[in-house]
Amino acid sequence: MKYKSIIVAVVTTLFLSGCTDWIYRIDVPQGNFLQEKSVKQLRIKMTKEQVIYVLGRPVVQDSFDHDTWYYVYEMKRGMSKRGEDFRKELIIHFEDEKVASVTGDFELSEDFNTPLDQ
Template sequence: MKKYQKLLIAALTVVSLQACSGFIYRIDIPQGNYLEQKDVEKLRIDMTKEQVIYVLGRPVVKDSFNHDKWYYVYSMKRGMTGEKFRKDLVIEFVDDKVAKVSGDMDLSEDFNTPLEQ
């Protein structure tokens, strides 16, 4: 009888400790370039690569086969909820100047106006 009682206590202890695992704090896991909308709105057509680095920082990924295409990728996994989201921004250059920007961020209305004007 004592053998079963010890086994029952051990099983209840394991189950009760497992129930507490929901209370453990899990950190958020951000990865990549965190871009703010206000920074992306500073981009303009014909900006140089150095100017883009100054505004957004260095890209996470540069295409190995196309050095004129930069990828800014940001992903986040929320620790407590497990929710995942991702934002991408792709900048393409022609003659070392911004030619096209695409992705999840909105560009400013002045994007097509070069900085000199």
């Protein structure tokens, strides 16, 4: 009798573990989704207002350094068959209220070092 209840518990556990993909889990995107074409519009010496027009407001502004903006996008997949989790970020540094440098996971355009006024 003791073995019968153990076998029933093991078999039930095995059957239920096969049902894990039946539950729908949503993807959870967080942050600023940036398109490549928007990032390629960035130019050196753009003002903060121009950057906001092109990319939108940043998710994170450094409280102690107002000249550094962080655009962060993170995707947590609900189900593994839809792909892997990923994170992308773009960090913009300003000097005298104008773009000085851009780093992160995006490719900048070839014209990045050419200011808009020229």
